[in-house]
Every structure is written in C-alpha cells, then in structure tokens.
Amino acid sequence: MEALPSDKERLKILVQRCKLSSGSAVQIQAALDEANKKHQNEIEKYQEKLKVLSWELNMLKESIEDAKPCPVNTVEATNFSSSDSLVQSNIYHLYRGVLQNKDVVRKNLSNNIFCNEESKYCALKKLKSSFRLVPRLNGDNSDCILKPTAVSGYGTENLAVYTEYMEHGDLISRMEDKTLPPLNNYTKLEIALRVIKAIVDIHAMNLLHRDINPSHVLLDKKDFAKLSGLSNVRELAEMMTSNVGLKRYAAPETFEDDANVSKYTEKADIYSFGLLLVFLFTGNAPFSDVVDKQKNPINDLNLMGRIMSKEVDTSKHPATPFTELDTLICNCTIMDSEHRPSATEVMNQIKKLVFERLPAPLTNFPVINAIVTVVNAREIHNGDTFGHQDVRCNLQINSARKQTRFHQNGGVNPVWNQLFEFNDVHLMNDVINFNLRKSGLIWTGDLGCTLLKLQNTIETQSHSLQVNYQGREKGTLTVNVQLIGDVRGWLQHYIVNIGTYFAKLGSKQTNQSLELAPKLERAQEIFARMS
Structure with missing residues (x-):
C-alpha cells in the first residue's frame, strides 16, 4: 500500500496551492476532499481484504474441526425412513421418521435454501454446534437435555442431525392442544x-x-420435558455475541451491541428461564400486557427498546398459582444480572415447591461434608503448539465452585495435590464436575472434562476418572474424596423418607418417582453392606 502523506505534508501542499490560486478556499476544500476520498478508498479496500481473510480463516478452522472424529454415532442417510415433514423454513427442514427402529426427528439444511454462501456456512456451523458439545453434557441431569443421537453426512454439506422424537411437541404446541388434557400445576x-x-x-x-x-422445551407422551436448542450453546467468554436467541425471552444485557459483542454471563439464561416460567404458569407470553398507544401488543423489537430505556419493569409479571414462584420469577428477571440467583439456587427452590406437594415430608438429614483432593492428571490433551501448557482443574458441586492453581509447564501430566471442602452435600443427588483448563499466549480453553457421582465415593475414596475431550477419551484425572459426618445415619434417613414417599404415592408414577427409584435401590444396597 502506497504511504499517504502526513497531515503536515498535506497542509504544506495546500498552502502552496493556496498561494498559486490567490488563496482560493474552494480549491483548498476540493484538495482536502480528494485526499480524504483516496484515503477512504484505501481503507475500504483493505477492510474487504481483511473480511476475505477472516472468512478463509473460519473455513480453515471448520475444516480442522471436521477432520476430528465425530463425537456422536454416525449413520448412513439411507438408513433413515421418513414418514412426515414437520417443519420447513428457508434454512432448515425437519422430518419425522425411523432410524435403527426408533422414532426420531431429522434436521438438515433445506433443499430450497435461499441465502448466500456465508449464510449457508453459518447455518451449517450452527447445525454442527448442536452435536459437538454433546460429550461435555454428561452430568447427572443429562437425561433432561435433548441431545443428538446420530448424524449422517458428517464433514459434508449434506449433514443431518437426528434426535429423539418427542410425541407432545414443544411447550407452546402442548399448551394449545385441545385434544390433550391441560397440564396441571x-x-x-x-x-x-x-x-x-x-x-x-x-x-x-x-x-x-x-x-x-418455550419452543425449545419438548415433551414426550408422558409430558416428561427435555431442553433442546443446543445450536446456540457456547462456552462462557469475556465477550459474547449479542442478539442471540428469541428476543422476547432474551436478557437485556444481551441486547447491548458493541461491534456485535456483549458482556454477559450465565445469568442471561436465568432471566430467560424466569420468563419461561411466566409462560408456563400463565399461558401468556411474557410482557403481553405491554401495548402501544392504540392498545395493541407491541412487537419484540419495540419491546427491546422499551426495556433498554427502562420504560418496562422486567421483574413485574402476572401472578402464578404459587406466591413462592412469583418471588422466584421476580428475582430471575431483575435488570441487574449480578443479583439474579444461580441455576442451582433456582433448582433448589423449585425442588422445594415440588416436594411440598408430595405426600412424603423430608426430615432434616445429618450434615455431610466432602473433602476433595485433586491429585493429578495423566496423558491429557496437549493444546499448546509451542512450549508447555499451564493447566488447572475447575471443580463444582451445585453452585459451589473451586479451582486449583495453574501447574506452570504442567504439559499433559499436571500435578496439584490440592484439597477442597464442600459443605452439606447430598450423597445420592450431588455430582462433582471437573473441567481441565489451559492458559497460555497461543490458546486458552478446554482440555477435557469428567464427573464423579458422590454416591460412588461412599465406599471408595480414590478414583481414576476418564477425561473426555471433544467426544473421545483422552487421559485420566486422579482424585480422592473423603466424606465427613454420619454417612450411615444419612443413608438411613434417606431410605426411610423416600420409602415413606413411595408408600403414600401407591401405584401412581411421577417424574420424581421414576428418578428416585434407582437411587433408593442404590442407597439400600450400600446401607446393607455398611451394616
């Protein structure tokens, strides 16, 4: 690129021109305009080149991802027999059919896709995102997530993703379906x-x-719910893409657009969940009472504007059948995201509402604390092209989070030997989630994850856990867990309480009873061996 004259040189030229033209202001302005135009043209030319290079870099990254093993089961597209077209848009097409003797839904790019190559690339990338994170979503509640079970056409534009078929459809369809009995509270x-x-x-x-x-909450024939919509799931970063998701349910902080990025955290999901509760228990979309001057409901774009200008109080909503739920919704949807509760806190409050309506009261359990020692990791993923990676381990039980120090130059075999205490744990429900992270100049990110159910630590303290990295086993993590407190007494309380619940429930089945049955059986087995 030819160097442009400096401001001082440009002024000197203009002064000379001014003298030659008897100080003509018009000529000076014309010269300035010409220089600015040339400068702007050069900027636009290089911005266009930068855009092309950025596009090529993204394509290269995508090719590298496609070269990795598929994290879910791969099948031939011909194995799928379609029976019904469910939804078709300009981008995606959903079919119902049978794959490997199971009712499934197939999602692929529409044959009538009307968009440029960049839009098509983005649509395909989102489709891939729906299954690339599946290996990380393997916690104790993973059965509550609608995860892809198979893909076909992996690494091609003919990619198709298959998920379990949910008979009662999404929450909106279920609540509007007059052929089915209405959902009770x-x-x-x-x-x-x-x-x-x-x-x-x-x-x-x-x-x-x-x-x-609501469109991402799907229900089966027993109205068991699963959360879908994994294509927008992303790892938490300092800056996140703004304006993602359905606008009426999106948190205000995700609207803030500075070069298409915003600063927001997991509390944005809590806001959306609060509004989901509004729809679930009132049957109306959130903010449906907000109208224009003609008393007509306003669209989502205008609603966003009113929320950002604080004309709408995001924490005020119609009453639900439960006062406690009204308070929870208010806390979830306040503007200040830092003051919203965590997902675990919300879960515990809803659990309390559920159990209050069960026939078995839960008595106070003996307090059990867990002492977790993160010892070391072996042969984990090497995410550093140059030098040795610095690795730490994040661990979490419910909302309690801990982290080890970084092992400088720990490489693929980091050592920590650090001890952490978690208070008042639930032996049959709680899970320890471990996430290995790397910090460095070249790349910062995930090196793999694993988990350990606390019920598996009652009889065994030392555990060598298989680390999962992008859908494949890569290395091990060694931890020790010591339980402090009256473990046998805790199990006895649990068995008596849950047994009483089943006795009073009789032959009736609920989501809760199906979840508790295997845990009760497991607790009885452990208690018998401890007696």
Whole structure:
C-alpha cells in the first residue's frame, strides 16, 4: 500500500496551492476532499481484504474441526425412513421418521435454501454446534437435555442431525392442544424442574444455552420435558455475541451491541428461564400486557427498546398459582444480572415447591461434608503448539465452585495435590464436575472434562476418572474424596423418607418417582453392606 502523506505534508501542499490560486478556499476544500476520498478508498479496500481473510480463516478452522472424529454415532442417510415433514423454513427442514427402529426427528439444511454462501456456512456451523458439545453434557441431569443421537453426512454439506422424537411437541404446541388434557400445576412444576436441571448441567460445564424459550422445551407422551436448542450453546467468554436467541425471552444485557459483542454471563439464561416460567404458569407470553398507544401488543423489537430505556419493569409479571414462584420469577428477571440467583439456587427452590406437594415430608438429614483432593492428571490433551501448557482443574458441586492453581509447564501430566471442602452435600443427588483448563499466549480453553457421582465415593475414596475431550477419551484425572459426618445415619434417613414417599404415592408414577427409584435401590444396597 502506497504511504499517504502526513497531515503536515498535506497542509504544506495546500498552502502552496493556496498561494498559486490567490488563496482560493474552494480549491483548498476540493484538495482536502480528494485526499480524504483516496484515503477512504484505501481503507475500504483493505477492510474487504481483511473480511476475505477472516472468512478463509473460519473455513480453515471448520475444516480442522471436521477432520476430528465425530463425537456422536454416525449413520448412513439411507438408513433413515421418513414418514412426515414437520417443519420447513428457508434454512432448515425437519422430518419425522425411523432410524435403527426408533422414532426420531431429522434436521438438515433445506433443499430450497435461499441465502448466500456465508449464510449457508453459518447455518451449517450452527447445525454442527448442536452435536459437538454433546460429550461435555454428561452430568447427572443429562437425561433432561435433548441431545443428538446420530448424524449422517458428517464433514459434508449434506449433514443431518437426528434426535429423539418427542410425541407432545414443544411447550407452546402442548399448551394449545385441545385434544390433550391441560397440564396441571404439579406437572408444570415437574416440567420447570427438568428444564432447570438441564440448565444446571450446562452451566456446570462453563457453557451458556442462550436461547431458552418455550419452543425449545419438548415433551414426550408422558409430558416428561427435555431442553433442546443446543445450536446456540457456547462456552462462557469475556465477550459474547449479542442478539442471540428469541428476543422476547432474551436478557437485556444481551441486547447491548458493541461491534456485535456483549458482556454477559450465565445469568442471561436465568432471566430467560424466569420468563419461561411466566409462560408456563400463565399461558401468556411474557410482557403481553405491554401495548402501544392504540392498545395493541407491541412487537419484540419495540419491546427491546422499551426495556433498554427502562420504560418496562422486567421483574413485574402476572401472578402464578404459587406466591413462592412469583418471588422466584421476580428475582430471575431483575435488570441487574449480578443479583439474579444461580441455576442451582433456582433448582433448589423449585425442588422445594415440588416436594411440598408430595405426600412424603423430608426430615432434616445429618450434615455431610466432602473433602476433595485433586491429585493429578495423566496423558491429557496437549493444546499448546509451542512450549508447555499451564493447566488447572475447575471443580463444582451445585453452585459451589473451586479451582486449583495453574501447574506452570504442567504439559499433559499436571500435578496439584490440592484439597477442597464442600459443605452439606447430598450423597445420592450431588455430582462433582471437573473441567481441565489451559492458559497460555497461543490458546486458552478446554482440555477435557469428567464427573464423579458422590454416591460412588461412599465406599471408595480414590478414583481414576476418564477425561473426555471433544467426544473421545483422552487421559485420566486422579482424585480422592473423603466424606465427613454420619454417612450411615444419612443413608438411613434417606431410605426411610423416600420409602415413606413411595408408600403414600401407591401405584401412581411421577417424574420424581421414576428418578428416585434407582437411587433408593442404590442407597439400600450400600446401607446393607455398611451394616
């Protein structure tokens, strides 16, 4: 690029021209305009080159990702037999059919896709995102997430993603379906509980969903709920893409657009979940009472503007059947994201509402604390092209988060031997999530994850856990867990309480009873061996 004259040189030229033209102001302005135009043309030319290079870099990164093993089961597209077209847009097409003797939904790019290559690339990338994160979503509540079970056409433009078929459709369709009995309040609480459990698992892996709304809550024939919409799930970063997801349900902080990025955290999902509760328990879209001067409902774009200008109080909503739920919704949807509760706190409050409506009261359990020692990792993924990576381990039980120090130059075999204490744990419900992270100049990010159910630590203290990195096993993590407190007494309380619940429930089945049955059996087995 030819160097442009400096301002001083340009002024000197103009002065000379001014003298030659008897100080003509018109000529001076014309010369300035010409120089500015040339300068602007050069900037635009190089911005266009930068855009092309950025596009090529993204394509190269995508090619590298496609070269990696597929994290879910791969099948031949010909194995799928379609029976019904469910939804078709200009971008995606959804079919219902059978794959490997199971009812599934197939999602692929529409044959009638009307968009440029960049839009097509973005649509394909989002489709890939829906299954690339699946290996990380393996927590204790993973059955509450609708995860892809298979893909075909992996690494090609003919990519198709297959998920379980949910008979009752999304939450909107279910609540509008007059051929089915309406959802009662207890079932609605169980739906809310399963959705927030899914969010807890997502947040435990340092991920954000970013598109929680009724169309992404799907129900099977028993009205068991699963959270879908994984294509917008991303890892939490200092700067996140703004304006993601359905606008009416999106948190205000995600609207703030500075070069198409915003600063927001997992609390954005909590806001969206609060508005989901509004729809679930009132049957109306959130802010449906906000109208224009003609008393007509306003569209989502105008609603965003009113929220950002604070004309709308985001924490005020119509009453639900439960006062405690009204308070929870208010806390979830306040403007200040830092003061919203965590996903685990929300889950515990909804659990309390569910259990208050069960026939078995839960008595106070003996307090059990868990002492977790993160010892070392072996043969984990090497994410550093140059030098040796610095590695730390993040660990979490519910909302309690801890982290080891970075092992400088730990490479693929970092050592920590650090001890952490978690207070008042639940032996049959709680899970320890471990996430290995790298920090460095070249690349910062995930090196793999694993988990350990606390019920598996009752009889065994030392554990060598298989680390999962991008859908494949890569290395091990060694930890020791010591339980402090009356473990046998805790198990006895648990067995008596849950047994009483089943006795009073009789032959009736609920989401909660199906979840508790295997845990009760496991607790009885352990208690028998300790007696």
